[in-house]
Amino acid sequence: MKPIKFISTLLFAFLLVTACSKDNDTPEQAHEEELITTLKVTLTPSGGGAPISLEYRDLDGDGNEPAVITVSGNLASGVTYNGEIVVSNDAENPAEDITKEVKEENLEHQFFYTPGGDLDVTTSYSDSDDDGNDLGIEFTLTAGAASSGTLTFTLRHEPTKPNTGLSDAGGETDIAASFNLTVE
Amino acid sequence: MRHYTFLILLFCSISAISQDCNNTLSGRVTDFHDGSLMVDATLIIAGTEQAVQTDSNGKFIIGNLCNDTYQIQVSHPYCLTKGFSVKVFGNTTKNFILEHHLEELNQIIIDGKAYNDKSKTILQSSISKEALERFGSGSLGDALNSLSGVSSLNTGNTVIKPLIHGLHSSRVLIINNGVRMEDQEWGAEHAPNLDIHSVGNLTLVKGAGALQYGGNAVGGVIVAEAAKVPIKDSLYGSTLQTLSSNGRGALLTTELTKSYLNGWYAKIQGTMKRFGDFKAPDYILSNTGVFERNFAVDIGLNQFEQGFEGYYSFYKNEIGILRASHLGGARDQIRAINSPKPLIINDFSYQINEPKQDVTHHLAHVKGYKRWSGFGKLSLQYDFQRNNRLEFDIRRGDDKGDASLDLELDTHTILLDVDTHLTEQIDLKTGIMARYQSNFAANTGVRRLIPDYDKYDLGIYTIAEYQLNDQWFLEVGGRFDRTQMDVYKFYRTSFWESRNYDQLFPEMVVEETNNQVLTNPQLKFNNFSATLGATVILNDESKLFVNYSLASRAPNPSELFSEGLHHSASRIELGDLRFHSEVGQKISLAFQKKNAVFGYSINPYIHSISDFILIEPTKVEQTIRGYFQVWEYRQTHAQLLGVDLEASYVFATNFQYNHQFSLVKGYDKTQNKPLISMPPVSTKNEIVYQNTAFNNIRLALESEYNFRQNEYPNTNFEVYIPETETYETVDVSTPPNAYHLLNFNSSIDLKVTHKSTLTIGLTVTNLLNTSYRNYLNRLRYYADDLGRNFLINLKINY
Numbered sequence: 001m002k003p004i005k006f007i008s009t010l011l012f013a014f015l016l017v018t019a020c021s022k023d024n025d026t027p028e029q030a031h032e033e034e035l036i037t038t039l040k041v042t043l044t045p046s047g048g049g050a051p052i053s054l055e056y057r058d059l060d061g062d063g064n065e066p067a068v069i070t071v072s073g074n075l076a077s078g079v080t081y082n083g084e085i086v087v088s089n090d091a092e093n094p095a096e097d098i099t100k101e102v103k104e105e106n107l108e109h110q111f112f113y114t115p116g117g118d119l120d121v122t123t124s125y126s127d128s129d130d131d132g133n134d135l136g137i138e139f140t141l142t143a144g145a146a147s148s149g150t151l152t153f154t155l156r157h158e159p160t161k162p163n164t165g166l167s168d169a170g171g172e173t174d175i176a177a178s179f180n181l182t183v184e
Numbered sequence: 185m186r187h188y189t190f191l192i193l194l195f196c197s198i199s200a201i202s203q204d205c206n207n208t209l210s211g212r213v214t215d216f217h218d219g220s221l222m223v224d225a226t227l228i229i230a231g232t233e234q235a236v237q238t239d240s241n242g243k244f245i246i247g248n249l250c251n252d253t254y255q256i257q258v259s260h261p262y263c264l265t266k267g268f269s270v271k272v273f274g275n276t277t278k279n280f281i282l283e284h285h286l287e288e289l290n291q292i293i294i295d296g297k298a299y300n301d302k303s304k305t306i307l308q309s310s311i312s313k314e315a316l317e318r319f320g321s322g323s324l325g326d327a328l329n330s331l332s333g334v335s336s337l338n339t340g341n342t343v344i345k346p347l348i349h350g351l352h353s354s355r356v357l358i359i360n361n362g363v364r365m366e367d368q369e370w371g372a373e374h375a376p377n378l379d380i381h382s383v384g385n386l387t388l389v390k391g392a393g394a395l396q397y398g399g400n401a402v403g404g405v406i407v408a409e410a411a412k413v414p415i416k417d418s419l420y421g422s423t424l425q426t427l428s429s430n431g432r433g434a435l436l437t438t439e440l441t442k443s444y445l446n447g448w449y450a451k452i453q454g455t456m457k458r459f460g461d462f463k464a465p466d467y468i469l470s471n472t473g474v475f476e477r478n479f480a481v482d483i484g485l486n487q488f489e490q491g492f493e494g495y496y497s498f499y500k501n502e503i504g505i506l507r508a509s510h511l512g513g514a515r516d517q518i519r520a521i522n523s524p525k526p527l528i529i530n531d532f533s534y535q536i537n538e539p540k541q542d543v544t545h546h547l548a549h550v551k552g553y554k555r556w557s558g559f560g561k562l563s564l565q566y567d568f569q570r571n572n573r574l575e576f577d578i579r580r581g582d583d584k585g586d587a588s589l590d591l592e593l594d595t596h597t598i599l600l601d602v603d604t605h606l607t608e609q610i611d612l613k614t615g616i617m618a619r620y621q622s623n624f625a626a627n628t629g630v631r632r633l634i635p636d637y638d639k640y641d642l643g644i645y646t647i648a649e650y651q652l653n654d655q656w657f658l659e660v661g662g663r664f665d666r667t668q669m670d671v672y673k674f675y676r677t678s679f680w681e682s683r684n685y686d687q688l689f690p691e692m693v694v695e696e697t698n699n700q701v702l703t704n705p706q707l708k709f710n711n712f713s714a715t716l717g718a719t720v721i722l723n724d725e726s727k728l729f730v731n732y733s734l735a736s737r738a739p740n741p742s743e744l745f746s747e748g749l750h751h752s753a754s755r756i757e758l759g760d761l762r763f764h765s766e767v768g769q770k771i772s773l774a775f776q777k778k779n780a781v782f783g784y785s786i787n788p789y790i791h792s793i794s795d796f797i798l799i800e801p802t803k804v805e806q807t808i809r810g811y812f813q814v815w816e817y818r819q820t821h822a823q824l825l826g827v828d829l830e831a832s833y834v835f836a837t838n839f840q841y842n843h844q845f846s847l848v849k850g851y852d853k854t855q856n857k858p859l860i861s862m863p864p865v866s867t868k869n870e871i872v873y874q875n876t877a878f879n880n881i882r883l884a885l886e887s888e889y890n891f892r893q894n895e896y897p898n899t900n901f902e903v904y905i906p907e908t909e910t911y912e913t914v915d916v917s918t919p920p921n922a923y924h925l926l927n928f929n930s931s932i933d934l935k936v937t938h939k940s941t942l943t944i945g946l947t948v949t950n951l952l953n954t955s956y957r958n959y960l961n962r963l964r965y966y967a968d969d970l971g972r973n974f975l976i977n978l979k980i981n982y
Contacts, residue, residue, distance in 0.1 A: 027636045027672050029700060033629035034580055036808050060699060062749045062756050062807045065678045091699065101581040116907040150906040157512070157580065170527055172578070173512035176810035178906040 035061045036098055037090045039153060039177045043081035043141060052081070054151075056177035059091055067177075074182045075121065075143040082126070083139045085111060085153065087175065099137060102155070109174075110159050111136030112166045117149025119181055133161040148182040205250035207272050211279045212242045213258060216488065216557050222260050222282060230255035249276075258282060281557055283488040302407050303393035304649060305659045305717025305731045307774035307787055309333075311386040313411060318929060320426035320947060320975045321435040321457055324358075324380045328406065332844040333390050333787070333828040335863035338961040339373040341462055341970050342474045342503050343541070346376070347960065348390055349789065350824050350848040350862050351403030354740045359397050359407045361495055363549050363567045366595040366621060368634075370740040373753075373962065377499045377545035377571065379478040381424065381437040381455045384411025390787075390828075391770050392713060392735035395645045396601065396613060399663040399713030400737035402768040402793065413441055413449040415486060422981045430973035431473070432532070433459030447487040454479040460534040461504075465955045465971035470530040471507040471537055476500065492552040499545040504536040509966045510578055511754045513810030514903045514914050517965070521915060526967045538576040538585070539751070546570040560604030560612075569595045577751045583629050588751065590626035591634055595619065609651045613661075617643040623741065631748050634741050635673035642666045647715070657719040659731075662712070667738045669707040673745055674700045685761060707744070709765050711736035729774040739763040743797050743817050753962070756805055756814045763819060768793040784831035789824075796822035798852070800860055801899045801916075811903045813916070820854040824862075838875045844868040849895065857897050864893035864919070864959055880933040887926055893919040893959045920964055923956035925949070936980065945977035 037059050044051040052075065058067035075081070089096040102109045106129035113123040113136070126138040159171035213222040221242030228235045229246065231254070238244045249272045259265040263282040270278050302308060309331045319327045325336045325344025337345045337352050345352050358365040358376050367377040389405040397405050421440035428434070439453035457476040462469045477500045484493035508526035511517055520527055549567035556562075575589035601615035619641040625632040647661030672694075680686055680701045686693075692703040717731035746759035772789035802816045826848035833841045845867045850859035870886040899917040904910075931945035953972040957964040 026694065026702060026704075027625070027632075027674070028627050029674055029697065029702070030627045030631050031629060032631055033583055039808065056808060058808050060676050060678045062805060062812060063676045063678045064682050064805065067806065067808065093698075098581075105580065114907045116905075117909045150909070152906045157578070172510060173516050173810050174580075175808055176513065176515060177808055 031092060032061060032089070033096075035089050035091055036087055036175060037061065038086075038088045038095075039175055040086045040088070041153065041179075042084050042086075043075070044084075045076070046080045046082055046140070054179045054181075056179070057090065061091070069177075069179060071179050071181060074184045075141075077143055077146050077183050080140055080142045083123075083141050085137050085139075087155070102135075102137065106130055106135050107161070108158050110134060110156055110161065110163075110169065110171075111139070112154040112156065112169065113139065113141070114152040114154065114166060115149060116152060116178070118147045119149030119151060120144030120147040120183060121151065121181070129161070131161070143183045146184050148180070150178045151181050152176060152178040205248055207249040207251065208245055208247050208275045209249055209254075209270065209272055209278060210243070210245040210275070211277050213238050213244065213260070213280045213282060214242060216281045216283045216555070222263075225258060225260040225263075225280075225282065227280075228257045228259075230257065256280075302387055302389045302397075302405065303391070303659070303715070303717075303731075304657060305715075305719050305729055306389055306391045306393045306733075306772060307729045307776060307785060308390070309388045313384050316380055316383060316386065317424060317977065317979060318931070318945065318947070319380065320424075320945075320977050321428055321433060321459070322380070324376050324378050324383075324386075324406075324408075327380055327386065328388065330868075331388055332830050332846050332868075333826070333848075334388065335846070335866065335960060337372055337861065338958065338963075339375075340469070340472055340506050340509075340961070340963050342459075342472065343373055343375040343505075345372065345374070346406060347863060348388070348404035348406075349791065349826055350850050350859070354737060354743075355401070355403035357398050357401045357405045359405065360497075360547060361408065361410055361549065362551065362565060362599075363547055363569065364398060364597070365547075366569050366593060367543075367545050367571045368573055368591065368593055370742045373541075374543075374573070375501075375503075377501065377543055378408060379437075379453075379455050379476075379480070379497070379499055381439075382410065382453050382478065382480050382497065383408040385409050391731060391772055391789075392733040392768065393659075393661075393715040393717060393731055395647055395661045395663045395713060395715055396615060399643065399645070399665045399711055400735060402735045402737050402766065410451070410482065411441075413443045413451065413484075413486060415445060415447055416443060417445050418443045420982065422979060424977065424979040426978075427976045428459070428973060429975070430970060431459035431462045432534075433457065433474075447485050447491065449482075449484055449486060451482040452480070453482075458534070461530075461532050463532075463971050464968035465950075465953045466968065467525050467529050468532055469506055469967055469970075470526070470528055470533075471504040471535075471540070473504045473534055473536045475502040475536060488555065490552070490554045492550070494548075494550050496548040497546075499543075499547075501541075501543050502536050503541045503543075505539040505541065506963050506967055507537070507539070509754075509963050510539045510751070513754070513807070513812055514804065514901070515810050515905070517754060517914050517916070518903065518912055521965045538578045540576045542574040542576070542587075544570075544572045560602060562603075563599075563601050565597075565599040565601075567595075567597050567599075569593075571595075577630075586628060588628055588630045589633060590628050592624045592626070593621065594624075595621045606648075611649040613645075613647040613649070615645055617641070617645075619643075632674070633746060633748065633750065635671055635745050637669055637671040637741060639670075640668045655721045657721075659715065659717045659719075661715045663714070665709075665711045665713070665736070665738075667707075667709040667711070669705070669741075671705045671707070671741075671745070672702065673705065674702050675747065677701050679747055679758075683761075689761065705744075705761060709738035711738060711765050725779050726775070726777040729772075729776070731770075731772050733768075733770050733772075735768045735770075736765045737768075738765050739797055743799075746817070749812065753815075754812070755801070756812050757799065758814065758816045760817050760819075763797060763817070764795060766793055766795040766797055766819065768796075781834045782832070784829070786827065786829055788827040791824040791826075793822045793824070795819040796852075798822070798859065800897065801901060804901050804903065813901055813914070820852050822850060822859060823853050824848060824850045824859075838873055840872045840874070842868075842870040842872065852897075858895035860897050860899065860917075861960060862893065862895070864922075865891040880931075882929075882931045884929040885926070886929070887924065889924045890922060890958070892922040896959075916965065919959040920957035923954060923958075925954060925956070926951040931977070940980060940982040943977070943979040943981070945975075945979070947973075947975040947977065949973045949975070 039056045041054040087098040125134040155175035156171040159169040163169040213225040225238045387407040392401045423438040426435040435457040437455040441451045443449040455478045480497035508528040551565040553563035571593040574587040577588040597619040621639040643665040645663035650658040694702040715733045720728040746757040770791040774787040776785040829845040831843040850862040872884040874882040902911040928948040
């Protein structure tokens, strides 16, 4: 067989092999199922009165749009508040309630509350996980003397439990959201 | 068939006995390969047992023949004996052709090499099977690390990527049995999907000169070839077992080959490797186990004039990633970096949990070749690869245990290569390549890191080799590649607009949803690459290699399309759709001197790369999970300078001293600063005692010194700590200190039966159990590197 004949046979074979159809489907949009966009804290004065709400909302997750942080009002000195945290993924429609997942996996999660600057508040846990360790979806906050500073809410995944606070909790940070608060 | 012909013809010759028998048969015997004359070839006429030899001009003459058909056997010391059937009528002339170059086919080496040179004007290094086996349970990257000029970019101690003269990933081509690996090599934490034990010979070309494999080897080419199968009736095999103290693991690999004299052969090979958590000198590296399973089958016909091969290999590797390296944001990073030991240390386990990688690679090829006398060799190959990559992060809720990344990359390639001898002095290699690749990113509930795409490549190359005289050898080559990509990607609207893509590429938008844009980028790249070089033989002992090469590389999918959080790196990575091809120009010189006692080589090079694509931190992004560093790809002008030194000296009988030294400096010329992740200066010194007379005993002590990298870009960043209302620096750039490691290696061969040999080896790596961190290990922030490891190798050849 001559080289040219050989080559043409092979090229023909190649065309046969590669001339297959190809599908041009557009990909399915991936929903970021584990994205947390929103942390909402409701502080209800234990003696009654209008609740204060704190919200941290970042719809594009790790995208470049900044988060929208809102604080509805100032804390009153000497008042104890019952706090409740709701986390959700608002990028989904309808929004996904992630607090539920945290409750289901309560052994693997814990919230921490860290006052910063001069903010004079104390916090304590009001709920616990299935092993009786702190969980922190519900808590109480007592406002001290008039002051201002930050309050940071941290959710750790797979922390060491029990622990004495963020410093020895380990695990990975799922949420770290700070609010500027004033006690008056 | 041949036997029948023979019998029939034998019959004919008996019945024709009464004819006139004064005819002669004359002619020449020449070499198939280059047409050279064969002196002292023997021709024997079947039946009459008349025998003649060719003279110094390759001519012969046989007398007293009848008008008949004869069977003639032609033989030559360096050739395979061949039978011909010749019809004699009157005084007849007939030329015979034999195949002289047996070394191309089997392991009988006459004056050449069993493995061809990949580029003849670049000094290349190779690792033999025996040397590869010394690495026992190590990976391809570990083996390559032993060559000067090569280091590795590691993710822990099981994901090891070769770094050639400071370059890695898409810039390094890996050729596995003639197939260019398409195993998502773009990622810095993606190790080559190749079983080191299926390799018979590993060759490294430190440059882009080997154009037949691709034009985009800006860094270099690594060629892994299976061991050659001899053309003889044989059945042989070997089994290697490695036991290792660190990781409490074992490796078992075995291969069996059946070969026939007519060129047929079949080979099977399999490897299994299982390791638990490795250990640094002071603690266990939790979740660093590995479980690897591979096998390969190879069937073929290997004759001089034609042959074919069918090959299939399966590679599966499950790799645990250090648990303590999975972080959520910059503040976790500060905690991890400031902690002297990993934040998570569990008891030893074989269990591989998240974070982990699970990679499967299928590779199949069929290949055929045919040679024509006076024309050359033509080969055609089709190969198919399927790479499935699963990456598991620590996930929450319903997604727990599901992969975060699930990519399936299919590649089909057709290669047609022609090797011709234009004249006595000029060889021409030409070829075309067509490739179709498709990537499918499954919906895992995490935004896709690499989008769905179809990619079409077409390449054409020509390399001319010119043997000017006994001293000078010249090589010149060119290659053109065209790449076309058809991509479907969802962009976040906020990102799409912030980059002005909505103004630049409105035609790409397919549809817009509330916060995402579906786009269909169609990208085209035309790349030209070339090589020009010379090899000069100065005298019996010295050689000089000079090479200039031009390589062009189209940006890879991660450089173009990355957009979002890369968990394994704990950073946000952003690609750029506007990138064009990067073009590297490299001049490399090598001087080599070798004699029985002393040998050395010195290899300086300069490499200038325009539009070099690099990734570096640009800012810090605040998310609900805290701060993340944002790393953006950009193009710049890079320059690399370096030198590799190698020397060996036989200072006493059976004693040899080996030395290696590598230096590379890389700069970003646009911004006037050092390039990130450049290997620090390193030197290796080894004393080997080997005595072939005494069971081939071999003892080697190696010292490996890695200097501290003093030139690095400062990529540290500051993070606001709300509790204290202060800023804290995250030190991600300061390189770790220099370190020194001692390694011991020994082996001895024991004859078990007259056909089988048992090789026993003992290796100790990091003999002094030194704690160290390697600048090129991406997990160096979180844990020390490996501690002392005892390895026992048992190998039986049969």
